[in-house]
Amino acid sequence: MNLVDTLVNLLHGPFGDQPFAILAWQVLLGGATYFTARFVRGRFPRQAAAPLLVAGHGVSVTMRNRYVLLGIGLALPLFELLTGGYLLTVTYSIELYVLLAIGLNIVVGFTGLLDLGYVAFFAVGAYVYGLFASPQLYDITHRTLYFLVPQTGTPGYHISMLVLMPVAGCAAALFGVLIGIPTLRLRGDYLAIVTLGFGEITRIFANNLDQPINITNGPNGLINIDPVWIGNYSFGNPNNYIGPFHVPPFLNYYYLVLILILLTVFFVTRLERSRVGRAWAAIREDETAAQMAGVNTRNLKLLAYASGGFFGGMAGAVYAAGQHLIAPDSFQLFVSILVLCMVVAGGMGSIPGSVLGAVVIGAIYFLTTQLLYLRILIFGALLVILITLRPQGFLPSTQRAHELAEVDQDPSLGPPPPGVVTA
Amino acid sequence: MSADKPPILVLSSVRKQFGGLVAVDKLDISVDEGEIFSLIGPNGAGKTTAFNLITGLDVPTSGTIRFGGRVISGLPPHRLAQLGIARTFQNIRLFSNMTVLDNVLVGRHSRLHTPYWMAVVRTPAERAEEKDAVAKARETLKFVGLQRRDNDLARNLPYGSQRRLEIARALASEPRLLLLDEPAAGTNPQEKAGLGELIRAIRARGVTLFLIEHDMKVVMGISDRIAVLDHGEKIAEGTPTEVRTNNRVIEAYLGKGA
Numbered sequence: 001m002n003l004v005d006t007l008v009n010l011l012h013g014p015f016g017d018q019p020f021a022i023l024a025w026q027v028l029l030g031g032a033t034y035f036t037a038r039f040v041r042g043r044f045p046r047q048a049a050a051p052l053l054v055a056g057h058g059v060s061v062t063m064r065n066r067y068v069l070l071g072i073g074l075a076l077p078l079f080e081l082l083t084g085g086y087l088l089t090v091t092y093s094i095e096l097y098v099l100l101a102i103g104l105n106i107v108v109g110f111t112g113l114l115d116l117g118y119v120a121f122f123a124v125g126a127y128v129y130g131l132f133a134s135p136q137l138y139d140i141t142h143r144t145l146y147f148l149v150p151q152t153g154t155p156g157y158h159i160s161m162l163v164l165m166p167v168a169g170c171a172a173a174l175f176g177v178l179i180g181i182p183t184l185r186l187r188g189d190y191l192a193i194v195t196l197g198f199g200e201i202t203r204i205f206a207n208n209l210d211q212p213i214n215i216t217n218g219p220n221g222l223i224n225i226d227p228v229w230i231g232n233y234s235f236g237n238p239n240n241y242i243g244p245f246h247v248p249p250f251l252n253y254y255y256l257v258l259i260l261i262l263l264t265v266f267f268v269t270r271l272e273r274s275r276v277g278r279a280w281a282a283i284r285e286d287e288t289a290a291q292m293a294g295v296n297t298r299n300l301k302l303l304a305y306a307s308g309g310f311f312g313g314m315a316g317a318v319y320a321a322g323q324h325l326i327a328p329d330s331f332q333l334f335v336s337i338l339v340l341c342m343v344v345a346g347g348m349g350s351i352p353g354s355v356l357g358a359v360v361i362g363a364i365y366f367l368t369t370q371l372l373y374l375r376i377l378i379f380g381a382l383l384v385i386l387i388t389l390r391p392q393g394f395l396p397s398t399q400r401a402h403e404l405a406e407v408d409q410d411p412s413l414g415p416p417p418p419g420v421v422t423a
Numbered sequence: 424m425s426a427d428k429p430p431i432l433v434l435s436s437v438r439k440q441f442g443g444l445v446a447v448d449k450l451d452i453s454v455d456e457g458e459i460f461s462l463i464g465p466n467g468a469g470k471t472t473a474f475n476l477i478t479g480l481d482v483p484t485s486g487t488i489r490f491g492g493r494v495i496s497g498l499p500p501h502r503l504a505q506l507g508i509a510r511t512f513q514n515i516r517l518f519s520n521m522t523v524l525d526n527v528l529v530g531r532h533s534r535l536h537t538p539y540w541m542a543v544v545r546t547p548a549e550r551a552e553e554k555d556a557v558a559k560a561r562e563t564l565k566f567v568g569l570q571r572r573d574n575d576l577a578r579n580l581p582y583g584s585q586r587r588l589e590i591a592r593a594l595a596s597e598p599r600l601l602l603l604d605e606p607a608a609g610t611n612p613q614e615k616a617g618l619g620e621l622i623r624a625i626r627a628r629g630v631t632l633f634l635i636e637h638d639m640k641v642v643m644g645i646s647d648r649i650a651v652l653d654h655g656e657k658i659a660e661g662t663p664t665e666v667r668t669n670n671r672v673i674e675a676y677l678g679k680g681a
Contacts, residue, residue: 275532
């Protein structure tokens with residue numbers, strides 16, 4: 001009996017195929033997990049957290065050495081090529097999630113707006129690229145505007161990624177502003193529910209927008225999307241050679257996204273350390289006081305949505321190019337949840353944290369594919385353990401670390417200063 | 424009360440109603456430039472509501488508020504900060520998980536004008552402005568007596584220093600009018616004496632002060648003029664001596680027959 005069977009048996013309990021009994025059994029399992037976690041937390045919080053803390057410290061030293069990190073980033077796919085192509089595609093997927101996590105961190109971590117619909121930006125970016133770099137849009141114009149469009153040549157507009165990436169980013173940013181306007185007055189749980197709704201609306205819209213005019217091609221999605229190409233060099237060509245070296249498609253995409261990540265980190269870090277970043281943090285801490293201090297909270301919240309959306313949209317465009325096809329099913333709510341998990345696990349409001357969170361959670365998620373639906377269970381259990389042992393995330397921003405220090409006397413943060421009086 | 428200068432803040436027959444509750448009614452207040460003006464009254468008299476109306480957090484049901492001759496009722500708070508109104512809150516509202524310096528720098532937000540994108544490119548103009556902002560913020564912190572705590576988190580300051588930090592954040596926007604909502608609440612006698620000095624020093628910088636305060640020692644010691652609010656209406660106004668001997672004021676505080 002292999003691991004999967006063992007876990008399936010564990011999950012179904014002795015109840016065979018009676019759905020309600022299985023459900024009850026799983027609730028019981030969940031409860032047991034929860035109380036075990038509480039027990040562990042109550043009994044051995046420090047001892048149990050120690051390895052995590054040491055690891056976290058080690059990683060944080062590494063994360064702060066940008067050249068080491070860049071070296072790892074550049075060399076990583078070359079090692080993976082030796083083990084066959086699969087690991088490379090996984091790494092590339094994780095990279096896209098890194099980009100998404102950094103973007104969502106602007107909204108959730110910096111500004112404190114809980115967004116559960118982040119996948120919408122990813123979808124908008126992907127569809128913008130998909131429409132302009134596949135035969136789809138051409139087909140529409142061909143049929144409806146046949147008298148305006150020349151009827152010759154290969155079908156499709158086939159616009160370059162260099163043009164479409166900023167366009168996709170801007171479209172997603174605009175979409176962020178559109179979502180932002182009606183939610184300006186909402187906070188916390190209410191905001192989370194509304195953004196969740198917008199995320200789902202986007203997916204369902206894409207699912208149904210094959211009528212009256214077929215724009216998104218409905219549930220079948222867009223096919224034959226161009227790969228990224230520069231001049232004669234196509235990223236999607238499986239027979240690319242640079243000198244004697246074979247360059248598989250995902251190696252191209254890996255380095256493309258790596259460049260995007262570097263640019264994004266640069267951009268976001270500078271924003272964070274400017275008056276914009278301070279104003280975002282002020283909104284997160286106390287919106288009314290921020291307003292009184294002269295912060296235009298409306299504009300800055302919209303700017304946060306737009307910036308977060310921009311990076312999500314760019315990631316979406318690259319995703320569409322790499323996959324060659326996109327369908328509404330690629331933009332499920334679960335993507336939003338996964339990215340949020342990455343931001344929270346890494347440490348909200350911290351850029352190195354978002355990167356590390358995306359790498360760790362992404363690795364766990366993609367490397368447990370063989371466990372099928374069980375991976376969600378394992379995933380959940382790991383998150384429970386993580387939040388129990390290190391609630392501030394792997395690499396918390398200094399602010400968040402202190403925020404949580406009061407709740408959990410973490411040994412790494414030292415004792416609370418004496419004489420703290422709260423109003 | 425100089426006759427040659429027009430008053431900096433004028434409330435004329437301001438009324439604020441929350442559903443059936445009239446929080447403030449027929450309120451006329453005129454604050455002269457450069458004076459220390461206090462608003463006192465029993466709990467629930469509508470003092471904080473009056474502050475919220477002046478600072479744009481609430482919009483008056485009727486009546487107008489003028490600041491420097493300009494009608495400001497209905498403007499959003501960040502616009503008022505730009506025009507030169509700053510305030511502190513009754514229950515301290517600092518950005519508790521930001522550093523002391525960052526708190527003051529946020530207070531300076533309305534005086535920073537380089538466009539947002541410049542922060543990414545870090546143009547010379549943006550860098551100069553940031554440098555200047557930090558220098559001014561440090562100066563303000565020194566002024567309120569909070570030097571050498573720049574990098575502490577605001578929440579780790581002792582209570583009295585948190586009050587001072589809130590004042591520093593308000594001063595960072597270089598206001599013409601500073602509203603302090605119960606600055607002496609919860610402080611010890613020593614801190615109260617220091618607070619009086621600080622308020623006078625702020626006035627000496629050319630800032631007009633408008634206070635809500637419960638501590639009579641503080642109010643009577645520093646105010647030029649005092650207005651008394653009861654059940655949303657102004658029942659008296661005048662110098663500390665006039666207000667102290669006013670029968671309606673005594674009645675409002677101690678009840679009839681006192």
